[in-house]
Amino acid sequence: MDNNLSLYNTLSRKKERFEPINPPFAGLYVCGPTVYGDPHLGHARPAITFDLVFRYLQHLGYKVRYVRNITDVGHLEADLDEGEDKIAKKARLEQMEPMEIAQFYADRYFVFMEALNVKRPSIEPRASGHIIEQIRMVQKILDAGFAYEVNGSVYFDIEKYSKTHEYGKLSGRVLDDLMTNSRMLEGQDEKHNPADFALWKKAQPEHIMRWPSPWSDGFPGWHLECSAMSARYLGEFFDIHGGGMDLLFPHHEAEIAQCQAALGHESVKYWLHNNMVTINGQKMGKSLGNFITLEEFFTGSHQALKQAYSPMTIRFFILQAHYRGTIDFSNEALQATEKGLKKLMNGYETLQKLIPSSLPGIQHPASGIRELAASCYNAMNDDFNSPGVIANLFEMVRIINSVNDKKETISAEDLELLRSTMKTFLLDILGLKDENSGDQSxxxxxxxxxxxxxxxxxxxxxxxxxxxxxxxxxxxxxxxxxxxxxxxxxxxx
RNA sequence: GGUUUCGUGGCCGAGUGGCUAGGCAGCGGUCUGCAAAACCGUAUACAGCGGUUCGACUCCGCUCGAAACCUCCA
Structure with a gap:
């Protein structure tokens, strides 16, 4: 399967030609949500980014298996000495079973992702459903000598690992700095080294979410689920692992170490990371009063929003920036996006009723459509440059409107190419859809x-x-x- | 402080060692009963300071500014 796709690999810090391990198959794993709260912009960005990757790989003809996990296992909350986890805490506050919380917010996540026209992945495995795989992986790491057990908990031995492997190569961390930095934080620690991370954690008596294991009744460490589930569904060596930049360290760094330790080799060929979002130039945070959920965006029910913004406006806004750049949400920018999207969709509608001119020799023939189509592919092939695609689509809309205004003419052949190109990129690859045509009975x-x-x-x-x-x-x-x-x-x- | 990403015109946002990105807003036209839409034309730019080069917004260094991570939080 031929392609000219190149993508930016965080591991090598440069663009690399995409050469899948087993063509025509392509494996894609993306870190999904922890389901203990309503979906917000921080969920929308990676979902849309990797939806674009998913759609484009499919368009190129790959048989893609896209796996995105649901984290429904409680993990410890940092600021509580009690050792309570996020999902259990939410469950206690709302007087619900932890799995009830996970179910509720997973459903919310699916509803809002569908509104954003994000395709469902091929498999959406849950951490709680793969405890056995995770226990096996812990055992493998223990057997390989890269982990140790203390009081029913198992920790990854960074010092041992670092003797033969480079811990920190993905995020650029230097191990000595990590150790000295982490050492400042004192605590009654079971870990041999502050930089070590938990593979299995013994549950405190009040900890509700727990499973039996050879070491204790407890729960798996956070990093483990992605390693275990990617290995199960995509194999021990697969093509693309994606996620937000905030996951670079320690999460993805730990995944690399775990797989190396358990499998004897690395498991990921290309690491892709989307950049973060800000709101009015600030990071989004509950304490800053600018924490806006997707529901609030869609209904306009947040004081920072001057109006409601439709799901497609949010999607288009995210696609108008390249995935590796930061993106800032502001009313001004969103309003501009809304108008631009309308222009694009109106143009697509006009295209459907356009008639080719059979008369030869008319002046100002619309041309360059072949070049524009090629330019769309070049943009996508250049590390999924969706803004570049969009610029080309606007140029096509200009041609469409000119032909519609009888200022330019178009041949039947060009019109057909224009139609297929617009459909392919606007609807299939960018995943935009007309939000207003549904109710015309x-x-x-x-x-x-x-x-x-x-x-x-x-x-x-x-x-x-x-x-x-x-x-x-x-x-x-x-x-x-x-x-x-x-x-x-x-x-x- | 360390690691990482980034800093483009009124706003958003691509890209390139020398050649128009694109959208929104503005200005001037065309069209129109008016409006809207559309089309044509048009001003404003590459954070700052050095360096490499015939030439840098594009490469290198430093400074300033923003964001993420450095918390057994996912």
């Missing part, structure tokens, strides 16, 4: 036809009061009427 179409006929009559008699009243009233119902040379058109906004 036959009844509404019939009514609108009637109304426009009546209005046209009033216009012919220059009864502007009546024609304007109709247009204004419809506008209040979010139905906009536009008068053109060939009659009036309408659409729901």
């Amino acid at each position: 036959e009844k509404i179409n019939g009514l609108m036809e009637l109304i426009l006929v009546i209005r046209q009559k009033s216009r012919e008699t220059k009864d502007w009061d009546t024609s304007d009243q109709i247009r204004d009233t419809l506008q209040k119902l979010h139905i906009s009427v536009k008068d053109g040379k060939e009659g009036s058109t309408w659409n729901i906004e």
Whole structure:
């Protein structure tokens, strides 16, 4: 399978040609949500970023297995001495079973991801369903001599590992710094070295989420689930592992070490990381009062928002920036995005009713469509440069409108290429969809036809009061009427 | 303090060692009963300071600024 795709590998810090291990198959693993709270922008960005990767690989013809986990095992909360975990804490506060919490927020996550038109991955495994795999992996690491047990808990031995392998190569950490830095934090620690991380943790008596293991009744360390589940569903060596940059250290660094220790080799060929989001230039945080959930974006029900922003506006906004750059959400930027998206979707609608000109020799022939299509591929092949694709799509819309205005002409061949290219990139790869066309029933179409006929009559008699009243009233119902040379058109906004 | 990512015109945001990104807003036109949409034209730019080069926004160094991580939190 030929491709010219290159992608930025965090491990090598440069763009590399994408050469899958077992073509035509491609394996993609992405760190999914911890389901103890409502989905927000921090969930939307990686989901959309890797949805783009998923869609493009599929478009190139790969048989992609996309695995994105659901973290439903409680992990310890840092600021509590009690050793309570996030999901259990939420469960206690809301008087629910921990799995009830996990189920509730997982469902919320799915609903909002669907609204954003994020495709469901091939497999969405849950950490709680793979305790056995995780226990086996801990045992393998113990057997290999890279871990030790203390009081029923098992820790990864960084010092031992570092003698033969480079811990910190993904994130650029230097081990000595880690040790000296971490050493400052005193505590009644079971760990031999502060930089060590837990593979298995013995549960405190009040800890509800627990499973039996050879070492204790307890729960797996956070980093373990991704290693265990990726190995199970994608094999011990697979193509792409993705996630947010915030996961670089320690999470992904630990995954590399675990796999190396347990399997004797690394498990990931390409590491991809999306950058973070900010809101009005600030990081999003509950204490800053700018923590905005997706539901609040969609309904506009947050004081920082001047209006509601539709799921497609959010999606388009994220795709308008390259995934490795930071992205700042502001009302001004979102409003601009909303207009741009509308222009794009209107253009796509216009394209459907465009007619090729059969007359030869007309001036200003629309041209360059082949180049624009190639340019879209070049952009995607250059590390998934969606903003580059979008710029080309806007150029296509300009051609579409010019042809529609009879200012340019287009051949049947070019029109067909234009249609297929627009559909491929706008709908299939970028995953944008028309949010307003869903509710146009036959009844509404019939009514609108009637109304426009009546209005046209009033216009012919220059009864502007009546024609304007109709247009204004419809506008209040979010139905906009536009008068053109060939009659009036309408659409729901 | 360390590691990492980044700093482009009013706003957002690509890209390149010398050649127009694109969107939104603005200005001037065309079209139009008016409006909207659309099309055409147009101003404003590469954080700062050095260096490499015939030439840097693009490479190197430093400074300033922002974000993430450095918390058995996922």
